[in-house]
Amino acid sequence: MSPVLEIRDLSVDYGNLRAVHNVSLTLNAGEVLGLAGESGSGKSTLAYAATRLLQVPGKVPSGEVLFKGQDLLSLTDKQLQVLRWNEIAIVFQGAMNALNPVISVGAQIDDVLRTHRPRMKRPERTARGRELLSLVGIPVDRLGSYPHQLSGGMRQRVMIAMALALEPEIVIMDEPTTALDVVVQRQILGQMMRLRETLGFSVVFITHDISLLVEFSDRIAIMYGGRVVEEAPADEIYRAAKHPYSQGLLGSFPALRGPRRELKGIPGSPPDLRSMPSGCPFHPRCPSAMDVCAERMPSLESVEERRRVACWLEGVHV
Amino acid sequence: MTFLLRRALFYLVTLWAAITANFLLPRFLPGDPVQAMITKLGGRLNSDAMASLYILFGLDDDKSIWEQYVDYWGSLLQGDLGLSFTFFPTPVADVLSQSMPWTLGLVGVTTVIAFLLGTLLGVYAGWKRGSWMDNLIPITTFLSSIPYFWLGLIAISLFSVTWPLLPASGGYAPGLVPEFSGEFIGSMLEHAVLPGITIIVSSVAGWILGMRNMMVTVTAEDYVLVARAKGLTQKRIMFAYAARNAVLPSISGFALSLGFIVGGALLVEMVFSYPGLGYVLFQGIGAKDYPLMQGVFLVITLAVLVANLLADIGYLLLDPRTRREG
Numbered sequence: 001m002s003p004v005l006e007i008r009d010l011s012v013d014y015g016n017l018r019a020v021h022n023v024s025l026t027l028n029a030g031e032v033l034g035l036a037g038e039s040g041s042g043k044s045t046l047a048y049a050a051t052r053l054l055q056v057p058g059k060v061p062s063g064e065v066l067f068k069g070q071d072l073l074s075l076t077d078k079q080l081q082v083l084r085w086n087e088i089a090i091v092f093q094g095a096m097n098a099l100n101p102v103i104s105v106g107a108q109i110d111d112v113l114r115t116h117r118p119r120m121k122r123p124e125r126t127a128r129g130r131e132l133l134s135l136v137g138i139p140v141d142r143l144g145s146y147p148h149q150l151s152g153g154m155r156q157r158v159m160i161a162m163a164l165a166l167e168p169e170i171v172i173m174d175e176p177t178t179a180l181d182v183v184v185q186r187q188i189l190g191q192m193m194r195l196r197e198t199l200g201f202s203v204v205f206i207t208h209d210i211s212l213l214v215e216f217s218d219r220i221a222i223m224y225g226g227r228v229v230e231e232a233p234a235d236e237i238y239r240a241a242k243h244p245y246s247q248g249l250l251g252s253f254p255a256l257r258g259p260r261r262e263l264k265g266i267p268g269s270p271p272d273l274r275s276m277p278s279g280c281p282f283h284p285r286c287p288s289a290m291d292v293c294a295e296r297m298p299s300l301e302s303v304e305e306r307r308r309v310a311c312w313l314e315g316v317h318v
Numbered sequence: 319m320t321f322l323l324r325r326a327l328f329y330l331v332t333l334w335a336a337i338t339a340n341f342l343l344p345r346f347l348p349g350d351p352v353q354a355m356i357t358k359l360g361g362r363l364n365s366d367a368m369a370s371l372y373i374l375f376g377l378d379d380d381k382s383i384w385e386q387y388v389d390y391w392g393s394l395l396q397g398d399l400g401l402s403f404t405f406f407p408t409p410v411a412d413v414l415s416q417s418m419p420w421t422l423g424l425v426g427v428t429t430v431i432a433f434l435l436g437t438l439l440g441v442y443a444g445w446k447r448g449s450w451m452d453n454l455i456p457i458t459t460f461l462s463s464i465p466y467f468w469l470g471l472i473a474i475s476l477f478s479v480t481w482p483l484l485p486a487s488g489g490y491a492p493g494l495v496p497e498f499s500g501e502f503i504g505s506m507l508e509h510a511v512l513p514g515i516t517i518i519v520s521s522v523a524g525w526i527l528g529m530r531n532m533m534v535t536v537t538a539e540d541y542v543l544v545a546r547a548k549g550l551t552q553k554r555i556m557f558a559y560a561a562r563n564a565v566l567p568s569i570s571g572f573a574l575s576l577g578f579i580v581g582g583a584l585l586v587e588m589v590f591s592y593p594g595l596g597y598v599l600f601q602g603i604g605a606k607d608y609p610l611m612q613g614v615f616l617v618i619t620l621a622v623l624v625a626n627l628l629a630d631i632g633y634l635l636l637d638p639r640t641r642r643e644g
Contacts (some may be wrong), residue, residue: 007634047481051547053546053547054382054544055538055543079547080549081549081550081551082549083549084546084547084548085547085548086549087548092543092544092547097539098541098543098544099541099544100541100544100545100562100563100636101541101545101563101638101639102566102638102639103558103559104565104638109623111550111554111558112550115548115551148638148639162548309540
């Protein structure tokens with residue numbers, strides 16, 4: 001599998017607080033990479049930094065984001081603007097305020113085509129808009145509807161239709177179904193994955209709901225306190241998570257398949273950026289913390305093939 | 319559509335209430351216009367003339383207030399607003415129709431200019447938050463906090479007295495007759511510059527500040543982030559996504575300010591002795607000219623109602639969320 005997006009040693013600062021620490025991740029062609037973690041773990045910040053959508057005062061002091069060999073962080077604004085949506089589209093939380101409330105959904109899809117395909121004529125663009133809506137299962141006469149006239153699920157589908165308008169290489173889904181009920185969540189994600197098979201794009205799927213990730217992604221990276229603490233194929237994480245935090249996260253959601261287990265949750269609360277614990281940021285909440293955990297941060301090391309963990313419990317650290 | 323009909327009904331009721339209040343208020347005031355007229359003419363009226371004046375003003379004693387009210391409506395619908403005392407015997411309707419174009423021309427045009435200019439500056443100031451544009455705001459706010467008559471007087475003392483560049487008062491040079499000629503229009507424009515600029519200077523800050531703050535709020539919305547992610551041009555994001563949504567509150571403010579053009583012109587026209595409605599009202603108040611004041615109030619009421627209706631329609635067009643599902 002060849003990589004389409006490589007994040008290398010990326011750090012993100014908000015003022016003088018570091019929100020993401022030296023994260024390296026690779027998205028392979030045709031793959032669904034899951035990014036999990038509690039709120040404040042840096043997963044969305046990482047995605048926005050990689051696509052240069054960070055809001056002030058967010059800054060990227062170091063790192064590279066390679067898309068087909070070119071570093072997104074060093075592109076000019078013009079080059080970036082051309083690449084955006086053409087190659088990397090983002091599905092935001094459509095149920096929230098991601099659609100402009102005073103413009104019809106058709107016009108918001110049309111906007112993309114008008115900017116990136118200046119040679120397309122109006123009837124062609126309208127036809128494409130209809131095609132996109134029917135692709136995600138929305139009646140085509142909804143093109144003229146405004147966001148407030150659609151249900152949360154339909155708005156999310158419109159977001160997906162919009163993301164696919166230019167047939168991008170990569171689709172980043174940031175908590176795409178968080179505000180929706182479980183049944184609609186699964187319908188939409190299932191549909192998204194079927195579209196992925198036919199259209200062949202790669203997906204970065206960001207959510208706090210690890211049970212969704214286990215079901216829908218190929219590989220999962222788990223973030224805590226701005227660092228990736230474990231990265232492994234989805235089924236291996238589900239079967240035998242190595243990092244105590246991953247185990248805790250899995251234990252706090254009901255499993256969809258397999259035997260029933262008791263829900264545990266993780267004691268304590270996510271760390272505050274302003275007062276990160278010393279050493280491994282998870283050690284105050286960790287059931288198997290040792291002395292060394294409070295002193296030094298373990299690095300992310302390969303423990304098996306295709307599997308990396310940052311924990312002193314794994315013997316590879318020196 | 320039913321929404322508009324319901325609004326229209328609401329405005330009709332409001333209009334009726336305003337006109338009725340306009341009818342009742344002077345009748346609750348002590349004294350009556352004939353007494354004022356007698357005082358004005360220094361008692362040189364005999365009793366026949368006084369009696370005919372009472373009839374002329376519709377104040378003959380044998381009519382009940384109800385009959386007066388019906389008569390009032392009757393003449394109102396014919397456009398008869400009575401006779402002005404100040405400009406006796408010119409009908410109030412004529413006084414109003416002569417002064418109205420001046421007010422609309424001066425205050426109307428400058429209100430629109432101030433709104434457009436202020437909103438545009440506000441869009442840029444909000445979009446480029448933290449740039450040099452932010453320094454503009456304290457300055458314009460300072461200018462708008464100066465009482466208008468003081469600003470006007472300073473402008474006159476600087477630009478008509480110290481440096482006699484522009485005329486200090488009036489709507490056109492004395493000696494000219496209002497007509498459609500180059501000379502008259504030139505003189506009219508020359509006389510409008512000073513009051514016009516002072517109006518813009520004193521009112522632009524409100525638009526800048528309101529628009530800038532809404533821009534800052536809207537720029538933080540998710541759909542602006544989405545627009546950036548979509549790779550739209552900066553200009554398109556700024557206008558179609560941020561400014562388009564941020565302007566909504568300003569639109570209603572603008573419509574309301576259109577309604578207050580007529581009333582708000584009072585100070586400007588006093589300072590510059592501009593021959594508009596405000597100046598007429600000022601003269602009317604000085605002379606206890608009730609028919610004239612009633613006429614001006616009627617015009618103000620109508621203007622405010624029409625402006626409100628415009629605001630409603632503007633909102634319907636610009637914000638689909640206010641449209642009811644039919």
